[in-house]
Amino acid sequence: MKALPKASSLIPASLVSISLLVSISTHAYAGDPNRAPTPNKTESKTIDPNRYLKPFEENSLWKSRPVSPTFSNFTIPASNFNPYLVEGTWSTGCFYTDERDSAITIKLSPGQKGVYDADAETFFPQVEIPHWPADVKPASGLDGHADIYDVSTGVIHSFWKLRNDNGIWTARQYAWSPINGSGWPNPAHYYQGARAVGVSACAGIIRKHEVQSTDSIYPHALAMSLDKSGLSKDYIYPATSADATSKENTGQIPEGALVMLPPNFDINQIKTPEVLKVANTLKAYGAYIIDRNSGTPFMIYVENGSGLNLNKNGANKQAEKEFQLIRQSLRMVTSAKSWVNDQGQPFLPEKNLNILSMRGPWCVFRGSACVSDPSGKYDTWKQAFIFGKTTAVVSQTNQTGRNISQVEWAKPKPGEKFKLTAKSTGGAKLRFVLRDAKWNTKIDSYQLVNDQSITFIWPKDVVKSYIYVTSGIGDSSSVSGTLVRVK
Secondary structure: OOOEOOOOOOOOOOOOOOOOOOOEOOOOOOOOHHHOOOOOOOOOOOEOHHHHOOOOOOOOHHHOEEEOOEEOOOOOOOOOOOOEEEOOOOOOOEEEEOOOOOOEEEEEOOOOOOEEEOOOOEEEOEEEEOOOOOOOOOOOOOOOOEEEEEOOOOEEEEEEOOEEEOOEEEEOEEEEEEOOOOOOOOOOOOOOOOOOOOOOOOOOOEOHHHHHOOOOOOOOOEEEEEOOOOEEEEEOOOOOOOOOOHHHOOOOEEEOOEEEOOOOOOHHHOOOHHHHHHHHHHHHOOEEEEEEOEOOOEEEEEOOOOOOOOOEOEOOHHHHHHHHHHHHHOEEEEEOOEEEOOOOOEEOOOOOOOOEOOOOOOEEEEOOEEEOOOOEEEEOOOOEEEEOOEOOOOEEEEOOOOOEOOOHHHOOOOOOEEEEEEEEEOOOEEEEEEEOOOOOEEEEOOOEOOOOEEEEEOOOOOOEEEEEEEOOOEOOEEEEEEEEEOO
């Protein structure tokens, strides 16, 4: 089976340039006793190094199973090549790091404006990564994916078009996500990885230690891409983005969708052990559509270096036949009665997520002109606007309208009720304003201090949202906020 390069997402991700000190537990992560973490005496939350092997929170949809799902009747079409497991060129490596590794600077790729930060929505000349393992090897394909799991900061660093040219690391885009998070972006921080839907490249892939396990099932939903003949033109929850070329799609399954083998799928048809383990997983957890490929009905991604190669002795006709049986039976989940999490507890996924971002650009009015000012900046790791040392109150404003999420399923609608809550330190304040096309003020929160909130009905005719932040006085202050729907 030969797979053509996928149509990569051209929507880049986000940048980080802040030092975090996080204490970690002192036991080694499973599988590599030579990388046992050392204690960090910093008083902070603990990130379990074993999260490298099993990331994300208990209620992560990656680790959860739907109860009594219903399905669409659309069948993934056949295409140029056979559906298959994919490691190597178009997959990724998942690399462990901790506080013993040195920092590194990722520079812009030659001929590019910079490393694009889709969270701040701007280019930066470089990215500072606090810890960098010596064994990083990007995927050899044009995407150049690689994910770095830093257990000392609790961050997954995810890259697109990462390259090492004579000892100089370059990348086209960078994104970050929390190891202990949901494994999916939220509407405010909508791009958290190198895949088209905004997830890290390692999310949902079959990991090396999982291939080596004798378990009959992988312990999570799988990561899958479809050809344009299977994909629809849109995306759905929990995805917050889609491939840049999604308008070319002709199928009926949106990115972000969960596909499964229905309960009546006859598992006895599958004789190849490696395919059987995949089929068992697709029947229990399913697979999330995270990207688009070119010419393959579906690809299921496997961590590079796993050794999972069904064609090592030549074309595996039996496995090809079995994957075609799976293709013909896979169906998109349209609803579920409930979900069961990683601990076997029932829950319902949280869709009412924060839609307010503090991303820039920010400016200070000087007369009638709004000019950039070095007194503060947006910090993606803190998801907040950070003021440096101030001896007097400083005010900045963001009038781009990008502070309200553009994620389709999260956009506010007139008549919906919202609660805005300020989150600030050092005496800083937040003000939120909605105006119509004639500059009439529809909603004004006025200045809110930490934990103050207002509740309001989203008005009609809103054209743009505005955020104003005011610093405290002292060494540092910060401002952020949450805007969520309420009943």
